[in-house]
Amino acid sequence: DGGITQSPKYLFRKEGQNVTLSCEQNLNHDAMYWYRQDPGQGLRLIYYSQIVNDFQKGDIAEGYSVSREKKESFPLTVTSAQKNPTAFYLCASSIWEGPSYEQYFGPGTRLTVT
Amino acid sequence: AQSVSQHNHHVILSEAASLELGCNYSYGGTVNLFWYVQYPGQHLQLLLKYFSGDPLVKGIKGFEAEFIKSKFSFNLRKPSVQWSDTAEYFCAVGYSGGYNKLIFGAGTRLAVHP
Numbered sequence: 641d642g643g644i645t646q647s648p649k650y651l652f653r654k655e656g657q658n659v660t661l662s663c664e665q666n667l668n669h670d671a672m673y674w675y676r677q678d679p680g681q682g683l684r685l686i687y688y689s690q691i692v693n694d695f696q697k698g699d700i701a702e703g704y705s706v707s708r709e710k711k712e713s714f715p716l717t718v719t720s721a722q723k724n725p726t727a728f729y730l731c732a733s734s735i736w737e738g739p740s741y742e743q744y745f746g747p748g749t750r751l752t753v754t
Numbered sequence: 755a756q757s758v759s760q761h762n763h764h765v766i767l768s769e770a771a772s773l774e775l776g777c778n779y780s781y782g783g784t785v786n787l788f789w790y791v792q793y794p795g796q797h798l799q800l801l802l803k804y805f806s807g808d809p810l811v812k813g814i815k816g817f818e819a820e821f822i823k824s825k826f827s828f829n830l831r832k833p834s835v836q837w838s839d840t841a842e843y844f845c846a847v848g849y850s851g852g853y854n855k856l857i858f859g860a861g862t863r864l865a866v867h868p
């Protein structure tokens with residue numbers, strides 16, 4: 641089955657620790673995205689990547705880092721510099737060019753930092 | 755800055771009632787428009803999309819949306835809702851020059867009572 645997997649589903653960390661969220665896709669999409677979802681705020685873009693070894697900051701990149709070493713993988717690290725890391729994190733992918741596209745989403749990872 | 759507004763944050767309806775969820779976006783030239791839905795415990799999935807052509811777009815599960823360019827709106831409608839439509843609905847806009855980057859509205863949480 642083609643799709644996007646995110647692991648783990650739930651993640652708990654102590655304040656001050658970095659944590660890495662996994663995102664893998666087998667849709668052969670060039671572009672991948674990380675969003676943060678908070679109640680009443682919709683989805684906000686953290687980082688996106690159009691191609692391997694290239695990525696761009698989104699609207700709320702501070703305190704986060706990413707890498708894109710393989711087409712199918714786009715891990716997100718939530719660093720200790722992120723002031724309010726507790727949230728639901730969604731990974732997505734899409735084709736990058738073309739007149740018609742949509743973003744496909746993974747099941748999400750709920751991160752709780754205490 | 756480009757933005758997307760969803761006017762209704764919470765909507766409660768009885769089964770068989772009609773539904774209309776508002777979505778307005780800030781001016782920014784040519785746009786691609788999407789409605790996504792997040793059912794409880796499920797992935798965010800595409801409900802419908804508009805790229806060009808007929809401004810009345812039909813999606814899955816009996817939903818439709820109308821693009822009114824003069825009003826910068828893309829409202830979602832369904833003539834008769836079911837309990838299974840209980841979900842959170844997100845409007846998203848892709849602006850020219852950054853089509854594959856989407857800006858999401860804050861979401862509308864719909865509860866349908868039997």
